[in-house]
Amino acid sequence: DYCQSLIEHGVGQADELLREGEAALRCGLGEKEEKLGSFTKKAVHIQLDSLPEVPALVDVPCVSAQLDDSLLSLLRERVSRHGSVSSHPPVLIEELQERPGGILVRWCKVDEDFAAADYRVQYRRSGSGGSQYEDAYIGRDCEFLVLHLDPHVDYLFRVCARGEGRTEWSPWSVPQTGYTTLAAHEWRPGTEGFILSSRKNIALRNDSCQNRCPVLYSNAPTYFCGQTLTFRITALGLMDRRDSLGVCINTLQGEESLQRDQAVCISTNGAVFVNGKEMTNQLPAITVGSSVTFDMEVVNLFPISNNNLSEGGNFKLRVTIGSGNREVVSDWLVDQAVDCLYFGCSFAHSGWKVLVF
Numbered sequence: 001d002y003c004q005s006l007i008e009h010g011v012g013q014a015d016e017l018l019r020e021g022e023a024a025l026r027c028g029l030g031e032k033e034e035k036l037g038s039f040t041k042k043a044v045h046i047q048l049d050s051l052p053e054v055p056a057l058v059d060v061p062c063v064s065a066q067l068d069d070s071l072l073s074l075l076r077e078r079v080s081r082h083g084s085v086s087s088h089p090p091v092l093i094e095e096l097q098e099r100p101g102g103i104l105v106r107w108c109k110v111d112e113d114f115a116a117a118d119y120r121v122q123y124r125r126s127g128s129g130g131s132q133y134e135d136a137y138i139g140r141d142c143e144f145l146v147l148h149l150d151p152h153v154d155y156l157f158r159v160c161a162r163g164e165g166r167t168e169w170s171p172w173s174v175p176q177t178g179y180t181t182l183a184a185h186e187w188r189p190g191t192e193g194f195i196l197s198s199r200k201n202i203a204l205r206n207d208s209c210q211n212r213c214p215v216l217y218s219n220a221p222t223y224f225c226g227q228t229l230t231f232r233i234t235a236l237g238l239m240d241r242r243d244s245l246g247v248c249i250n251t252l253q254g255e256e257s258l259q260r261d262q263a264v265c266i267s268t269n270g271a272v273f274v275n276g277k278e279m280t281n282q283l284p285a286i287t288v289g290s291s292v293t294f295d296m297e298v299v300n301l302f303p304i305s306n307n308n309l310s311e312g313g314n315f316k317l318r319v320t321i322g323s324g325n326r327e328v329v330s331d332w333l334v335d336q337a338v339d340c341l342y343f344g345c346s347f348a349h350s351g352w353k354v355l356v357f
Contacts, residue, residue, distance in 0.1 A: 001255075008171050009324040011037070013044070014044050015042060016063050017039070017042055017046060017266065017286050020035075020038075020039050021039045021043075022098075022181060023035070023181065023295045024036050024038075024039050025226075026181070026182075026224055026339075027303070030138065032277040034339075044125045045068055046096035057072050063347060065135050072255050076152060080293065084298060087092065088110060089110075089111075089160065089170055089171045089172060089173075090109060090110065090111035090116070090161050090170050091107050091108065091110065091111075091114075091116065091119065091159050091160065091161045091170070091173055092107060092108060092159075092173045092174070092203055093105065093107050093108050093157060093158070093159055093174075093176045093195070094106045094107055094108045094156060095107070096176055097175075098178070098179065098180035098181060098182055099145060099147075099180060099182065099227070099228075099357070100180070100182040100183060100184050100185050100223075100227070100357065101148065101149060101151070101180065101182065101183060101184020101185065101201075101357065102145050102146050102147040102148070102184070102357065103123075103142050103145070103146050103148055103149060103157070103179075103180055103228060103343065104107065104144075104146075104151050104159050105121055105136075105137075105143060105145075105146060105159070105178075106142065106143040107119065107121075107142055107143070107159045107173070108129070108142065108233060108243055110140075110329065112164060114161065114165065114261075115163055115164045116140075116161040116164075116167070117140070117161075117163060117165070118138055118139060118140060118162045118163050118213050119137070119138070119140065119141070119142065119159060119160070119161050119162075119165045120135065120137070120138050120159065120160050120161070120162070120169060121135070121136045121137040121138075121144055121146070121157065121158075121159050122135055122136060122157070122158050122159075122172075123146055123155050123156060123157045124155065124156055124175055125153060125154070125155055125156075126153075126154035126155060126156050127154065127284070128322075133156075133158070137322070143149075145357065146256075147184070147185070147201075147357055148199065148325040151180055151181055151183055151184075152179065152180075152181060153177065153179060153180060154178070154179050155177070155178055156175040156176070156177055156178050156285075157175065157176050157177075158172045158173050158174075158175045158176070158177055159172070159173045160172045160173065160259060166182045166185060167304065171179055171275060182222075182224075182227075183220075183222060183272070183342070184357075185201060185218060185222050185223070185229070185356045185357060186199075186200035186201060186218065186219040186220075186222075186251075187201070187203045187216055187217075187218060187219065187356065188216065188217050188218060188219045189219070191214060191215075191216045191217070192208060192209050192212075192214055193205060193206060193208065193209045193216075194214070194216045195346050200219065201355060201356055201357060202234075202353065202354070202355045202356075203216055203353070203354055203356075204235070204346065204352070204353045205237060205347040205349070205352040205353070206350050208350070210350065213240065213243075213245075213255065213256040213257060213346050213347065213348040214256070214346065215255050215257065215344050215345070215346040216343050216344060216345050216346065217248075217251045217344040218342045218343045218344065218350070218356075220225060220342075221294075221340040221341055221342045222340065223247055223294075223340065223341045223342070223343050224339060224340050224341075225296045225297055225298055225317065225338075225339060225341075226296070226297060227296075228293055228294070228295050228357070229247065229293065229294040229295075229343060230262060230291055230292070230293050230294075230356070230357050231245045231251055231259035231291070231292045231293075231343075231355070231356055232289075232290070232291045232292075232354065232355045232356075232357075233287070233288060233289065233290045233292075233352070233353070233354055234288065234289070234353045235251060235288065235290075235351060235352065235353035236286075236287070236288055236327070236351060237349040237350055237351030237352040238348075238349040238351070239268045239269055239285075239349075240268070240275045240347070240348030241256070241267065241349070242257040242267075242346060242348050243257070243267050243268040243269075243346060243347050243348060243352075244257045244258035244259055244265040244266070244273070244344075244345065244346045245258075245262050245266055245268075245286075245292055245344075245345045245354070246258045246265025246266060246269055246273075246294070246297070246343065246344065246345075247263055247264055247265075247294055247319075247341045247342065247343045247344075248260075248263035248264075248265075248341065248342050248343075248344060249263070249335070249336070249341065250262060250342065251333055251342055251343070255346075256308065256346060256348075257278055257346050258273070258274045258344055258345075258346060259273040259278075260273065261275050261276050263275070263276070263317075263344075264294075264319050264330070264332050265321065265322055265344075266283060266286075266292055266322070266325055267348075268285065268286045268352075269285050269286075270282045270283040270284050270285045270286070270323070272320070272321060272330065273326050274330050274331075274332055275332070275333065279328065279330055281328045282326060282328075283321065283322075283323040283326055283328055284323060284324035284326060286323070289325065290323060291323070292321065292323045292337075293320075293321070293322040293323070294319065294320070294321055294343075295319070295320040295322075296317050296320075296341075297317070298316075298317060298318075299316040299318045299331065300315055301318060302318040307309065307336060310333070313336070314333070314334075314336070315333070315334050315336065315337050315338070316331055316332070316333055316334075317331070317332045317338075318332070319328075319331075319332050320325060323347060324347055330334075340357060343356065
């Protein structure tokens with residue numbers, strides 16, 4: 001019991017330190033230095049590699065029995081009627097990554113002799129009051145993003161597989177605990193020309209203002225550099241040169257597109273715009289089922305030299321936009337240091353439907 005309590009205490013300290021470090025990386029620029037300093041001091045004083053000594057087997061009480069060989073064969077025969085015994089399941093969870101309002105689950109096959117036809121992922125809330133496991137995914141991929149999770153709540157995840165030509169599922173992997181500290185992305189309610197889902201993560205362009213092309217923004221600047229922002233198109237309308245999907249520093253009323261200053265976007269025809277300027281490289285046109293991704297990293301946290309002021313900005317971000325198995329990388333010059341951004345979309349015609357996560 002003493003060894004167990006020591007280990008649990010050490011794991012608890014490490015988990016608390018990890019959460020504090022993640023929170024420090026996502027806080028505002030003004031608070032980041034102070035929080036990182038506090039995190040560094042705690043990390044130095046906590047002995048994360050200290051574990052109690054493992055006792056020798058001769059010092060551990062145990063009960064043993066000598067069984068007749070005939071009993072062992074009978075036991076094997078009884079077990080084989082109901083299933084099989086293995087040292088480990090054929091698949092294990094490899095990684096849990098937090099996403100806004102969700103967890104990206106990655107798994108891998110550890111039994112090379114097992115030919116998997118499908119994988120199955122389940123999850124539930126952790127703790128004694130947790131709910132029953134429910135299916136999140138069944139398919140051939142080795143990763144899946146589980147959405148609609150509450151922030152700062154522990155969830156248990158497990159995965160199993162089904163062999164080629166088989167109907168039964170393999171044993172479940174050892175459950176892994178994951179959580180997200182990031183609130184889910186939401187569209188801003190009340191924007192004319194758009195209808196939102198109950199969770200505010202799906203927007204449908206309606207025909208209430210056909211003579212305008214309003215911009216629908218996010219409810220808050222919830223996109224942070226270093227994350228992946230994804231727009232998934234689930235229904236199409238007519239294309240227009242003003243259509244746009246992208247990210248921006250601020251929200252402006254009366255604009256009809258994100259093809260403007262202090263914004264980066266892609267049009268429905270695949271054209272890429274940075275600060276209102278169309279780039280030479282172009283992505284495939286958007287179709288039903290298209291996923292458009294934005295990845296961003298800080299290149300320069302300090303003002304660029306005066307020689308570059310004519311380029312229209314003082315701080316540089318590197319943006320990678322992906323669509324249709326292709327990517328376009330551009331440097332984005334902005335007027336101010338930012339660590340969180342708004343996202344938005346605009347469609348001139350009704351029928352477009354987009355999910356953000």
